[in-house]
Amino acid sequence: MFSNTPISANHFLIKQLPQATAFIDKNFKVVFVSDKWVEEFNLSTRDIINEHIQDLVGISSKQWENNILRCFKGKRTENFQENYTSIDRETRWLKWNILPWYNENESVIGAIVQAEDITAQISKEQKLEQVQFILKETNEIGKIGHWKYNQSQDIFSSCPMINNLLEIEEDSKLTLDEYIEFYKIGYNRNTLSMAIFSAMENKQSWNEKLEVLTAKGNQRWVNVSGKPLYCNGKYIGIIGIVQDITDYVIKEHQTKSNEHLLKTLINNIPLHIYIKDTQSKKLLANRSELDHCGISNEADIIGKDDFDIYDKELAQKYRDEDLEVMISQTPMINKELSQENSDGTTNYFLSSKIPLKGPNGETTGLVGITMDISDIKQKEKDLRNLIKVSSEQNKKLLNFAHIISHNLRSHSANFSMLLEFLIEEKEEAERQKIFGMLTDSSNNLMETLHTLNDIVTINSESTTNKKEVYLNKQVHKTLKHLNPLLEENNATVITAIPLGTSLQVIPSYLDNMLIQIISNSIKYKKPNVRPEIKLSLSYVQNYTVLSIEDNGIGLDMKKYGEKLFGMYKTFHEHNDAKGLGLYIVKNQIEAMNGKINAQSQVNVGTTINLYFNEEN
Amino acid sequence: MRKINSIFIVDDDPITVFGINKLLKSLVECENISDFQNGQKAIDYVQKLLLENKELPDIIFLDINMPIMDGWGFLEEFIKIPTTKSVKINIVTSSIDQSDKDKSESFKSFTHHPIIFISKPISKEEIIEITNLD
Incomplete structure (x- = not known):
């Protein structure tokens, strides 16, 4: 059959076709192929002629088969591309061109199958597409x-x-x-x-x-x-x-402005802030921290540790703290510590150390925040003092209020009672007696009111009215004033006050205090003993102390000590005693920010100590 | 008129002493009304009565604020005296200080003597009540 076909004559022509070409009969059997085909499908070692084409090259696509069948019916088909996996498992792109094969009589005797390897072209196209896609995406994203x-x-x-x-x-x-x-x-x-x-x-x-x-x-x-x-x-x-x-x-601007804000904050916040690395060397220190360390330039502290700044003992203490914080990764919050300065003052701080962690959770260092609370401590102390003073004042006021109410009430109770009697009393002599009592009561009330007024005035007197007074001069003046009383009692007064001693006092108060205390010494002298009064001066803490000692009858301090300077407290049967003298003295010395106390022994004598506050 | 053996008035204010005396005289029959200017004088007299084996008073009018020994000092000494007699102690004061009232309350638990707290001026009705001994 083969030798009868006109093809055989063209055998060499077909063999040399530049494209991979195969001629098949209607049974899909290969009639002839070009050398290129053999090369393309790697068939050099096999029998080709009369083999089933699909078995030969392993093509099984439906489209390929349909196109072949259409050609057998004499119909033309479109070229098409298909990827193809060869027997040796290599994937390639092939472009198929399938044509009907006519004999001289124009009848179809099979199909001409041409394959073109377009793998490189497809690959370029894909690459280009990919590049274009990447470019487009990159452009959009970027x-x-x-x-x-x-x-x-x-x-x-x-x-x-x-x-x-x-x-x-x-x-x-x-x-x-x-x-x-x-x-x-x-x-x-x-x-x-x-x-x-x-x-x-x-x-x-x-x-x-x-x-x-x-x-x-x-x-x-x-x-x-x-x-x-x-x-x-x-x-x-x-x-x-x-x-x-x-x-x-x-974002960059924001970051920069945030950074600037943070830097401004760190540098101007009244806290010492620093960052240390794991070796406790400083990586950052804000202005407060620099001031605290006595270093002016941040560059001079970077890379330094506490041993370069503090004494060895303190530095070791800080290093131990650092290590504990960094190893445990637990912050140390508001630990109070004190630091003594070279000038003898002490500063108090609240120190916090917070571990810094790296991206993998490892410790990279710590940030330290220290607050100087010395001022707060001082204010706290001042406040405590103020509370003490005001609670004392309050106590004094309450006491004073009770005294006033007691005194006024006792007078008004007397009035009320006497008036009731007067209404019912018929007897003239008794009525006169009651009238007399009413008058006395009224006079006493007036006196009480004057006294209370005096005391209020003392307490409201400003200490700015203090003047410098030469103590010896004032004592001399007082003694001159008391001379008749002293002479009458044969009293001796010894003054052992250094010459030129001066005090900041309200002069009228000093005068009254001296008169009151010295006349008390006379009033409570021992019978048949010549009174001796000694004035001396000493210094205790911030006070100048004037002591007035007598050889009088003395007082049981255990029994009366607390009440000695109280209002309306009298301790001896003495007609003149009203219980006001020392109360007023106490108010006067306290109004000058001083204080008063007494030592006394029955039948030995009494010493009154006046503490003058020279500070304010 | 009710008869009472002995009454003490311990007060340094002569007007109060006069007033209590006057009210008592108009209401009861009492031969021995004694007054003392302070707690010390009163307690001294009580000690004397004890030494002489004489009877303690039935009623005491006691002021608080007095020189030398005040009312509290007197009370402290008085309740120490061993006696079975019940003495009516009337604290008569112009004080309206709550702490004084509280202090008088606390004394009650230390003694069998009845203690009452009266504000000045003392009234006729209060004297009647006090002198109504049973």
Whole structure:
């Protein structure tokens, strides 16, 4: 059969066809193939002729088979591409061209099958597609666009990304000048113009960070670079790459302003702040910390540890704390510590140390925050004193109020009782007696009111009325005033006050206190013993103490000590005693911020000590 | 008129002493009304009565604020005296200080003597009540 076909004559022609070509009969059996086919499908070692073509090359696609069958019916088929896995498992892309095979009688006797390996082409196409995709995505994600300027033709073209950036229609056409005008006037526009000019003249690339103003008036930051564009080695213009970096710049500005804010805060906060590395060497110290360490420049403290700053013992204590915080990764919060200064004062601090952790949870160092609470401590102390003083004042006031109410009430009770008697009393003599009592009571009330008024005046007297008084001079004056009383009682007064001693006092108070105490010494003298009174001076803490000692009858301090300076307290049967003298003395010395106390022994004598406050 | 053997008035204010005396005289029959200017004088007299084996008073009017020994000092000494007699002690004071009232309350638990707290001026009705011994 084979030898009868006209093909055989063309055997060599077919064999040499430049394309992989196979002729098959209607039973899919190979009648003839080109050498290229043998090569393409790697069939050199096999029998080919009269083999089933599908068995031979392993093609089983439905489309391929259909196209063959259509050809057998004399119909033309379209070329098509298919990937194909060969017997040796290599995947390739093939382009199939299948045609009906006619004999001289124009009747179909089989099919001509041609295969073209287009793997390389497909692969290039895929690569190109991939590159284009990557470019598109990158441009979108990175907000990158480009423009081209063809200098010889003066044509400017931009990609949609650029138009988007400038907020103009995607298909708008701009000229180079129009494009440049989008850049902010001044530095930005000048820089771009210069760069483009330079690229044209000197064929130089450039890269600038500039600001544009969009068609809608929004400000955008762009990173724009340009380079000369060549076609087949010939300069034709410039290509520009533009990246919208607005978000980045805004974030950068924010970061910078946050950083600035943080730095300002750290440096101006009234806390000592520092950061140490794991070796306890300082990496950062704010201004307060620098002041505290007595270092003026931050650079002088970086890399130093506490051993460079404090004495060894203290530094070791701090290092131990650092280690504990860093090893345990547990913050040390508000630990109170005191630090003695060279001038003898003590500063108090609240110290906190917080471990710093790296990305993998490892300790990288610590941040320390120290608060100087010396002022607070001092204020706390002052406040405690103030509370003590005011609670004493309060007690005094309450006591005073009770005394007033008691005294006024006792007078009014007497009035009330006497008046009731008077209403019912018929006897004239008795009535006169009651009237007499009413008058006495009334006089007593007036006296009481005067006394209370005097005491209130003493307590409200300002200490600013203090004057410098020479003590000996004042004592001399008082003694002169008391002379008749002293002479009458044969009293001796010895003053052992150093010459020139002066005190800051309210003069009238000092005068009254001396009169009161010295006359008390006379009043409570021992019968038949000449009174001896001695005035002496000493210094106790911040006080100048004037002591007035007598040889009088004395007082049982255990029994009366607490009440000695109380109001309306009398301890001896003495008609003159009203229980006011020492009470007023106490009020006067306290009004001058001083104090008073007494020592006494029955039948030995009494010493009254006046403490004058020289500070204020 | 009710008869009472002995009454003490311990007060340094002559007007109060006069007033209590006057009210008592108009209400009861009592031969021995004694007054003392302070607690010390009163307690001294009580000690003397004990030494002489004489009877303690039936009623005491006691002021608080007095020189030398005040009412509290007197009370402290008085309740130490071993006696089965019940003496009516009337604290008569112009004080309206709550702490004084509390102090008189606390004394009650230490003694069998009845103690009452009266504010000055003392009234006729209060004297009647006090002198109504049973």
